[in-house]
Structures are given as C-alpha cells and as structure tokens.
Amino acid sequence: MQQELAALKANGTWSLQALPPRKKLIGCKWVYKIKFKFDGNVECYKAILVARGYNQVEGLDYHETFAPVVKLVTIRLLLVIVLS
Structure with a gap:
C-alpha cells in the first residue's frame, strides 16, 4: 500500500x-x-x-463524465496520415 501511495503522489494523480x-x-x-x-x-x-463513485447521484453530485479512450489502431492511422 505504501508503494501505491508513493506512486500516486509521484505521478501527481490528485491535489x-x-x-x-x-x-x-x-x-x-x-x-x-x-x-x-x-x-x-x-x-x-x-x-x-479506488474511489467509491457508486455513492454519487447524477445531477446532484456530478453533471457529466468524460473519459477519453483511444485505440491503438486510431493512433496508428493518425500517424500514417501525419507522415504522408
């Protein structure tokens, strides 16, 4: 647990x-x-x-969520386009 906390602090995961x-x-x-x-x-x-996000209520505790996810295929396609 100490290693995990040290890694979270070193990465600047939260403030x-x-x-x-x-x-x-x-x-x-x-x-x-x-x-x-x-x-x-x-x-x-x-x-x-991990956070206990299941205790939250949409509209009361938060209004929207955003989690950017990129597939490796998409990154390769963009690199091919940039290089060409």
Missing part, C-alpha cells in the same frame, strides 16, 4: 482541494489482488486505491 459547500465527500477503499505466474506460484501482491 487536495477544499470541499465545496453542500457537497459530500467521496470515500475510497483498498482493493487487494494476488497475481500468479503461469505455474501457479505467486508473482506479486497488488494494492489499488
């Missing part, structure tokens, strides 16, 4: 802000996972900090 009036705080929780090698031995233990 502390004051809570706006009449808004509730979103909690977080740790999710633990054990990754195995192909032969069944333990490869590593993972700890991931």
Whole structure:
C-alpha cells in the first residue's frame, strides 16, 4: 500500500482541494489482488486505491463524465496520415 501511495503522489494523480459547500465527500477503499505466474506460484501482491463513485447521484453530485479512450489502431492511422 505504501508503494501505491508513493506512486500516486509521484505521478501527481490528485491535489487536495477544499470541499465545496453542500457537497459530500467521496470515500475510497483498498482493493487487494494476488497475481500468479503461469505455474501457479505467486508473482506479486497488488494494492489499488479506488474511489467509491457508486455513492454519487447524477445531477446532484456530478453533471457529466468524460473519459477519453483511444485505440491503438486510431493512433496508428493518425500517424500514417501525419507522415504522408
């Protein structure tokens, strides 16, 4: 968990802000996972900090969401167009 927190801080994943009036705080929780090698031995233990976004209500806690996702095929196509 310490390594995950250090990585999140080093990447600048978040910044502390004051809570706006009449808004509730979103909690977080740790999710633990054990990754195995192909032969069944333990490869590593993972700890991931995730937000409890399921407690939010659309229109009250947030108005819109945006998650940009790009496929590798799209990036290749754009690079071909730029290079030509």
